[in-house]
Structure formats: C-alpha cells, structure tokens
Amino acid sequence: MFDLLLLEDFLDPPARDAVLADVRAAAGAAAPVHGIGRTGVAPRVRHATQLEVSEAIRGLIDRRLTDLKPALTERFGVALSGHEPPQFLRYETGGFFVAHQDGNTPVIRDRTLDRRISIVIFLNTQTPEPDSEPLAGSYTGGELVFHASYPNIGTRQTVAGAAGSLLAFRSETTHEVTMVTGGERYTIATWFRA
Numbered sequence: 001m002f003d004l005l006l007l008e009d010f011l012d013p014p015a016r017d018a019v020l021a022d023v024r025a026a027a028g029a030a031a032p033v034h035g036i037g038r039t040g041v042a043p044r045v046r047h048a049t050q051l052e053v054s055e056a057i058r059g060l061i062d063r064r065l066t067d068l069k070p071a072l073t074e075r076f077g078v079a080l081s082g083h084e085p086p087q088f089l090r091y092e093t094g095g096f097f098v099a100h101q102d103g104n105t106p107v108i109r110d111r112t113l114d115r116r117i118s119i120v121i122f123l124n125t126q127t128p129e130p131d132s133e134p135l136a137g138s139y140t141g142g143e144l145v146f147h148a149s150y151p152n153i154g155t156r157q158t159v160a161g162a163a164g165s166l167l168a169f170r171s172e173t174t175h176e177v178t179m180v181t182g183g184e185r186y187t188i189a190t191w192f193r194a
Contacts, residue, residue, distance in 0.1 A: 001148055001152060001155060001157070002146045002148070002157050002169070002173065003076070003169060003170055003173070004146070004157075004159065004167060004168070004169050005072075005075055005076075005167070005168040005169070006159070006161070006165060006166070006167050007165060007166040007167075007168075008162060008164070008165045009164060009165070010064065010068075010121060010164060010165060010166035011064070011121065011123075011164040011166075012164065013164065015060065015064075015164075016123060016163055016164040018057065018060075019053075019057050019060070019061070019123060019188075020123045020124060020137075020163075020186060022053050022054050022056075022057040023051050023053055023057075023088050023090065023123060023186050024186070026051035026052050026053050026054075026088065027051070027052055028049040028050050028051035028052055028088075028090065029049065029050060030043065030047075030048075030049060030050070031046055031048040031049060031050040031087065031089060032046075032050070033045050033046050034112050044098075045097070045098050045100075046096070046097045046098070047091070047094060047095045047096055047097075048089050048090065048091045048095050048096075048097065048177075049089065049090045049091075049092070049095075050087050050088065050089060051088040051089065051090055052088075053088045057088075058085075058086070061086050061121070061188060062083075062086070065083050065086070065119070065190060066082070066083070068166075069082070069083070069192065072117050072168060072192060075168075076116070076117055076168070076170065078116045078117070078194065079194065080116060080117065080192040080193065080194065081192075081193050081194060082192070082193065083119070083190045083191065083192045083193070084115075084190050084191045084193065085190070086121075086188045086189065086190040087188065087189045087190065088186075088188055089185075089186070089187050089188070089189060090184055090185070090186055091139075091142055091177060091180045091184065091185040091186075091187075092180065092184050093180050093181065093182055093183065093184070094179060094180065095142070095177075095179065095180045095185065096142075096176070096177055096178060096179040096180070097176055097177040098176055099145075099147055099174055099175065099176040100174065100175070100176065101171065101172050101173065101174050101175075102115050102118045102171040102172075102191055103115025103116075103118075103171040103172070103191060104116055104170070104171040104172040105171075105172045112171075112191075114193045114194045115171040115191040115192070115193055116170070116171055116191075116192055116193060116194050117168055117169070117170065117171060117191065117192040118168070118169055118170070118171045118173070118189070118190075118191050119166060119167070119168050119188075119189065119190045119191065119192070120144060120161065120166070120167045120187055120188070120189055121164075121165070121166045121167075121187060121188040121189075122161030122162060122163055122164070122165050122166075122167070122186075122187055123163060123164075123186035123187060123188065124137055124138055124139065124163050124184075124185065124186050125137075125138045125139075125162055125163045126138060126139055126140065126141075126142060126143065126160045126161070126185070127139065127140045127182075127183070128160060133182060137183075138183055139180055139182060139183030139184055139185040140180070140181045140182040140183060141178055141179050141180045141181030141182065142177055142178060142179070142180035142181075142185040143158045143159075143160060143177070143178045144158065144159045144160075144161065144167070144175060144176075144177055145157070145158050145159075145175060145176050145177075145178060146158075146159070146169070146173060146174070146175045147174040147175065147176070149174065161187075171191060
C-alpha cells in the first residue's frame with residue numbers, strides 16, 4: 001500500500017557520527033513550510049529547527065545523495081534531475097509536522113510540483129516506548145507516520161528509522177511527524193525532482 005524504500009546503512013557509523021556531531025553543534029532558525037504559493041514559518045503546521053551545518057557535512061550528504069540517484073530512478077521508475085539542498089532538522093520535545101504532502105500534487109501549484117521522491121535520513125534512534133525516558137542520544141515520540149489515500153483512508157504505517165538509515169517515498173504520499181515527547185530528533189530531508 002505504501003511505496004517505501006528503506007536503506008538501513010545509508011550512513012555508516014563514522015559518517016553518521018560526524019554528521020550528528022555537526023548538527024548538534026549547529027545554530028538554526030524555525031524550519032519553513034512551503035505551500036499554496038508561499039513559503040514561511042507556520043508553527044501550528046511545523047515546529048522544527050532548520051540547522052546551518054558545515055560545508056564539509058553538506059558536501060558529504062550531497063555526494064551520497066547524488067550517488068543514490070540512479071538507484072532511486074530505477075526503483076521508483078521516474079526520471080530524476082537532481083535533489084534540492086538538504087534540510088538538516090532538529091525536532092525538540094514538542095516538535096512535530098502535521099500531515100502533509102511534499103509535492104507532485106495538482107492541489108498545490110508552486111515549486112514543489114516537480115518533486116517526485118522525498119528523502120528522510122535518520123541521524124539518531126527513536127526509543128520505541130512512548131512513555132519511557134529516551135536512551136542517551138535518542139528521542140521518544142517523533143514517529144514518521146504514512147497515511148493511505150482513498151479507498152484506504154484511515155490506514156496508517158509508522159516507520160521508526162534507525163540511526164544512519166534513509167527512507168525514500170513518493171512525494172505525493174501523505175505523511176506526518178508526530179510530536180516528540182522526549183529528547184531531540186535529528187533528521188535530514190530532501191526531495192528529488194523531475
């Protein structure tokens with residue numbers, strides 16, 4: 001029902017640890033929301049911080065994503081031109097992103113229309129028990145939840161990515177990040193375009 005591709009070791013432990021150290025030390029500002037012809041901060045829609053990482057880390061992620069493009073083209077059967085600049089994100093306790101689509105939908109006619117494949121790279125691990133204290137360096141809550149479309153409305157699938165894993169999915173797939181209930185959730189998001 002959900003067309004998902006999970007690559008569990010997209011970032012090996014040394015690369016993942018280098019990226020995670022950089023994002024934890026990075027400053028940032030409220031992450032923007034795109035849609036209905038505008039871009040801006042909308043704290044009732046998305047409560048997260050977009051981080052300014054070093055050029056070395058940005059370059060590492062860009063190279064890994066560029067190397068992945070042929071496999072994504074083959075797996076999803078769509079021609080891809082390249083990816084948008086990655087967003088390095090921190091969701092603190094209370095952070096979330098309401099159910100949305102990233103693009104490739106005729107409902108919204110803006111720069112997201114050409115997005116075909118969405119990418120989430122998980123940098124730290126989710127502690128699975130929602131009422132427990134997060135393990136050192138992990139977080140609780142903050143699940144990535146996919147919502148089925150008609151005729152399967154109400155069907156959902158949750159993905160708890162392990163640190164260093166990458167999840168790819170079609171950009172028109174409705175998904176959300178539930179509220180982080182403890183710790184900090186670190187991810188990278190980007191989109192491959194037609």
